Amino acid sequence: MDPGNSLAMMGPLDSLWHVLNFVAPALGVALLAASLAKLAWRHELAPVSWRLLVTCAAVAGVLALVVGLVVFGRDGKMATYGAVVVATALTLWWVGFVRR
Numbered sequence: 001m002d003p004g005n006s007l008a009m010m011g012p013l014d015s016l017w018h019v020l021n022f023v024a025p026a027l028g029v030a031l032l033a034a035s036l037a038k039l040a041w042r043h044e045l046a047p048v049s050w051r052l053l054v055t056c057a058a059v060a061g062v063l064a065l066v067v068g069l070v071v072f073g074r075d076g077k078m079a080t081y082g083a084v085v086v087a088t089a090l091t092l093w094w095v096g097f098v099r100r
């Protein structure tokens with residue numbers, strides 16, 4: 001094994017932490033944005049569950065992270081994080097207001 005290749009030397013627990021740290025920004029943005037949306041538009045979003053908003057926003061955010069990883073070849077680009085914010089906002093808008 002190449003000592004410079006840290007992925008080859010990862011154990012299962014290291015791999016789990018790696019994946020969790022990869023998706024953490026999308027999950028954090030989804031939780032925060034859905035909570036603030038439910039608070040700001042209390043009456044308009046009353047029929048939509050908070051769990052549905054968080055789940056859909058998190059899925060969209062993780063998809064944006066994966067697309068950013070594929071396009072740029074690495075994680076942590078500001079354009080990818082911007083895409084997570086845009087994907088989360090558009091998903092919350094779609095699920096909360098348009099889909100009804």
